[in-house]
Structure formats: C-alpha cells, structure tokens
Amino acid sequence: MAARALRYLLAPFWAAQVFTGAKSFRDNPILGSERLNRRGLHVWRVKLADRLAHWRRKRLEHLVGVEDVQTFARDGCIEVRDFLEPEHHRALVAEVEGLLAPARDMREGDAVTRRIALTPAMLRRLPACARLVAMPQFQGRLRYVSSFDVAPVVYIQTIFSQVEAAVPDPQLSLHMDTFHATMKAWLFLHDVPADTGPFTYVPGTHAHTPQRLAWEHERSIAACRPGTTKGGAFRIDEATLQRLGAGEIRQFAVPGNTLVVGDTCGFHARGHSARPSVRVEIFAFSRRNPFIPLTGFGLSSLLRGREVPLYWRVFDWLERFGLAKNRWRDMGVASPMTLRPKTDAGMADAAAARAT
Numbered sequence: 001m002a003a004r005a006l007r008y009l010l011a012p013f014w015a016a017q018v019f020t021g022a023k024s025f026r027d028n029p030i031l032g033s034e035r036l037n038r039r040g041l042h043v044w045r046v047k048l049a050d051r052l053a054h055w056r057r058k059r060l061e062h063l064v065g066v067e068d069v070q071t072f073a074r075d076g077c078i079e080v081r082d083f084l085e086p087e088h089h090r091a092l093v094a095e096v097e098g099l100l101a102p103a104r105d106m107r108e109g110d111a112v113t114r115r116i117a118l119t120p121a122m123l124r125r126l127p128a129c130a131r132l133v134a135m136p137q138f139q140g141r142l143r144y145v146s147s148f149d150v151a152p153v154v155y156i157q158t159i160f161s162q163v164e165a166a167v168p169d170p171q172l173s174l175h176m177d178t179f180h181a182t183m184k185a186w187l188f189l190h191d192v193p194a195d196t197g198p199f200t201y202v203p204g205t206h207a208h209t210p211q212r213l214a215w216e217h218e219r220s221i222a223a224c225r226p227g228t229t230k231g232g233a234f235r236i237d238e239a240t241l242q243r244l245g246a247g248e249i250r251q252f253a254v255p256g257n258t259l260v261v262g263d264t265c266g267f268h269a270r271g272h273s274a275r276p277s278v279r280v281e282i283f284a285f286s287r288r289n290p291f292i293p294l295t296g297f298g299l300s301s302l303l304r305g306r307e308v309p310l311y312w313r314v315f316d317w318l319e320r321f322g323l324a325k326n327r328w329r330d331m332g333v334a335s336p337m338t339l340r341p342k343t344d345a346g347m348a349d350a351a352a353a354r355a356t
Contacts (some may be wrong), residue, residue: 018045019291023178023232025223034224042179042220043213049180049290050208056147056295063140063149076206077262078141081255083187084132089257091128093189096156096280096336099126103334104312106327109169111197111270115283115328116156116336117308129156132187132282141261146183146286149295153308157186157283158336161197161273171270174202174249175235178265179216180290181206185261186252187282194253197273199260202246206266211244236267280336 014030018041025032033041061069068078084092101122106113116122123130132138133154142152161169177184192198205212219234238249251271252260262268315326334340 020289021178021180021287025220025232032224034221037217037220037224040217043217046179046208046213046216052290052293053147053181055293057144059295060144060147060149063136064144068141068144072145072263075201075203076266077201077203077260078145079252079254080141080259082257083137083259084257086257088128088131089189092132092282093256095126095128096189096282099156100333100335101125101156103331103336104328105331106329108171110162110164110166111169111171112160112163112339114158114160114331114334114336114339115308116334118154118156118282118305119309120305123305129282138187138259141259142183142185142284142286145181145185145261145263146288147181147295148286148288150286150288151305152183152185152284152286153305154282154284155308156336157281159197159270159279159281160276160339161279162276163339169270172272173235174200174237174241174267174269175233176205176265176267177233178287179232180265182264183261183284183286184264185259185284187259188252188254188256189280189282190256192252192254192256192258192279194251194271195274196271196277197279198254198271199252199262200249200269200271201252201262202241202249202267204266205241205244205246206263209245215240215244241267278337 014028017028018030022028022031030036031041064072064078072078083089099116101116103114103116106115118126118129118133123133139151143149146152186199208216215236216234222228223232223234241249246267252258253271254260312326312328312330315324315328316330318324319326
C-alpha cells in the first residue's frame with residue numbers, strides 16, 4: 001500500500017521528466033514503460049529534441065563560418081588544426097604542464113580520467129587558458145554544436161590509459177551519450193598517435209535517419225525489459241552501424257593544437273591504446289534540457305563558471321549520507337601530467353614536467 005501511494009505521489013515528477021534530458025529507463029517508470037515505448041514514446045522524444053536542436057542552431061549560425069555549418073551538418077563534428085597561434089599554444093602547454101591544482105579522478109576499467117575545473121579563480125592563475133576560453137572562435141563553435149548560446153563547462157582533462165590490469169575501459173565501445181544533441185570538445189595539447197587512444201567518431205551518425213530512429217525504437221523497447229542495460233547511452237557494434245548505413249569510423253589521430261567539437265548523440269568512443277599512455281587536453285562539455293526552445297537558457301549565467309565544484313561538493317555530501325556515490329574522487333592537489341597525487345614523488349614529477 002505504501003509503495004502504491006509513493007508511485008502516485010511521484011507520478012507528476014516522472015511525467016515532467018519526459019520533457020527534460022532524463023534518459024534512464026530504470027529510474028522512471030514512464031520512460032521505462034515497454035508499452036509506451038512500443039507506441040513510440042522514446043522516438044517521439046528523440047524527434048522533438050532533434051527538431052528543437054535544429055531550430056536553435058539555425059539561430060546561432062552567426063557564431064561560426066559557413067564552412068563549419070556545412071561540415072557539421074554532414075559529419076556531426078568539426079575539426080580545426082593549428083587552432084591557436086603558435087605562441088599562444090606554447091604558453092598554454094607550459095601552463096598546463098607546470099600546474100598543480102585541485103583535481104578529481106574517475107576510474108573506468110583500466111583507464112583514469114582526471115579533471116581540473118577551469119573556474120574563474122583558476123583562470124586568474126592561468127592567463128593562456130583564460131585567453132582560450134574567452135576566444136570567440138572557441139566559444140562560437142562550442143555553442144553552435146551544443147545548440148545553446150550558453151558558456152559550456154571547461155576543464156583541463158587527462159586520460160591515463162592502461163594504468164593497471166583490469167577490465168577494459170567501457171569507453172572503448174562505440175556508443176551515444178544520450179538521445180539528444182550534446183556537445184563535447186577537445187583541444188589536444190600534444191600530438192595524438194593512432195595507437196594511444198584517440199577520440200573516435202562515426203561521421204553522420206548525429207542525424208536521425210529513418211534507419212537510426214527504427215534502431216532507437218528497438219533499443220528503447222529492449223531497455224525496458226528485466227536484465228538489460230537501462231542507462232540510455234546505447235552501445236552499437238560495427239555490423240549494426242553498416243545496417244544503419246553509417247560511413248567509415250574515423251579516429252582523430254591529430255597533431256597537437258587541434259580542436260575537435262562534436263555532437264555526442266552521434267556514435268563515438270575512445271580509441272584503443274596499444275600501451276600505457278597519457279592524453280592531455282582542454283575539454284569542454286554542454287548538455288542541457290533539449291526541450292527548451294530558447295538558445296540562451298541556462299544556469300551557467302547565474303553560477304558564473306562555478307557549477308562544477310558545486311556539483312562535486314553536492315555529490316560528496318550525498319555520498320557522506322549514503323544517498324548516492326560520487327564517481328569523481330577528490331585527489332587533492334595534483335598535476336595533469338602524472339597519475340600520482342601530491343606526494344614528494346608527485347612534486348618531483350610536476351617539477352620535471354615544468355622543465356621539459
């Protein structure tokens with residue numbers, strides 16, 4: 001009786017989530033209803049979110065050039081080599097390599113992702129990073145692909161691959177992040193060889209073709225069944241990609257100072273690394289409510305770049321009281337260049353990085 005009463009009380013909340021970016025088929029019995037998804041609930045959300053993203057991007061075309069608009073429409077991602085002037089790039093690399101700052105780590109399989117949030121306070125310490133974040137050529141591309149004229153969150157990010165013998169990194173599997181337009185961007189500071197885990201993307205898979213929508217319909221029904229993955233970040237194999245008419249998988253094995261901006265509703269992955277490797281980049285991310293028609297809507301303007309530390313602290317608090325688990329572990333003060341935290345050895349590593 002109590003469980004039934006709780007379901008009635010939560011029903012308006014679950015119904016409201018239909019018009020948000022909620023993607024879990026597990027946490028919401030409306031989104032996770034096999035009967036509703038057979039009738040097209042998930043596909044209806046995909047199509048409506050896609051139309052609104054196109055509508056917003058049309059109003060943001062002034063932020064980018066015609067070539068970027070055409071490239072993105074075709075591929076779902078934009079690549080710009082030699083993005084920064086050489087002097088600016090050298091200064092940016094020197095800042096990052098010499099940095100010791102509060103950091104968070106997330107472990108997935110045999111890989112560790114480290115992030116240092118570029119908050120307003122951090123940017124005051126890092127003038128080359130601040131100059132990058134303020135560049136119209138940087139912000140314009142990120143905002144256009146995200147379809148929102150709102151500042152994305154920006155980090156210094158490091159991917160440490162094959163840090164120990166463990167299950168494989170789940171990011172190696174081709175997947176979509178969610179059912180709607182989502183922007184991720186990477187400014188690679190150093191050269192990214194093909195055998196060190198480059199970003200991988202399937203051009204054109206951001207488009208919701210009839211084949212893609214039929215596949216999403218199938219997956220949404222399967223995700224409602226017991227014993228299946230219910231997260232909404234659907235995986236896909238190469239045989240299914242061919243059935244959907246997708247093109248060649250592309251690996252961004254690129255020189256340093258290359259900017260890549262992509263809609264990660266398209267299928268993407270982290271490339272396989274043939275050996276332990278380290279990839280350092282400026283990483284940006286934007287995922288907002290896809291059903292908001294306003295291009296300038298977002299809390300970022302209120303939080304003024306402080307949303308990431310706030311998010312981490314909230315989940316620290318929730319974990320302390322046993323209400324949730326924070327996947328981003330506090331590493332104290334750490335370097336982007338070495339996996340070890342701030343110990344005597346870590347300080348020596350950071351000093352060596354500054355000297356190279």
